[in-house]
Amino acid sequence: MALTAEEVARLAALARLDLTEAECAELAPELDVILASVSRVGRVAGSDVPLMTHALPLVNVMREDEVRPSLPATAVLAGAPDVEEGCFRVPRILSED
Numbered sequence: 491m492a493l494t495a496e497e498v499a500r501l502a503a504l505a506r507l508d509l510t511e512a513e514c515a516e517l518a519p520e521l522d523v524i525l526a527s528v529s530r531v532g533r534v535a536g537s538d539v540p541l542m543t544h545a546l547p548l549v550n551v552m553r554e555d556e557v558r559p560s561l562p563a564t565a566v567l568a569g570a571p572d573v574e575e576g577c578f579r580v581p582r583i584l585s586e587d
Contacts, residue, residue, distance in 0.1 A: 493518045493525070 498514040498521060509517070563576060572579040 493521050 495511065495514040495518050498518045499509065499511070502509040502514065567573045567576070567578070570578050
């Protein structure tokens, strides 16, 4: 079943995306390809295929949480391009507004 531009527009509205009619018409065939690919995967993955979350088995490697001395502030700040009152000074990126 091919998606129509109207269906894409409805989906865009539900997702609160502001798409033009031209964008909806352009996206309809692209979304068709994606949906066909997902459908193909659904047909291949039968009930005899075990569910998995990753292609390889993963094990979370944990270490003991040990208190260790950290670098002194003077050593950390020694390589900083600009320091103010014992802290890194960085350029402002947000306005006061």
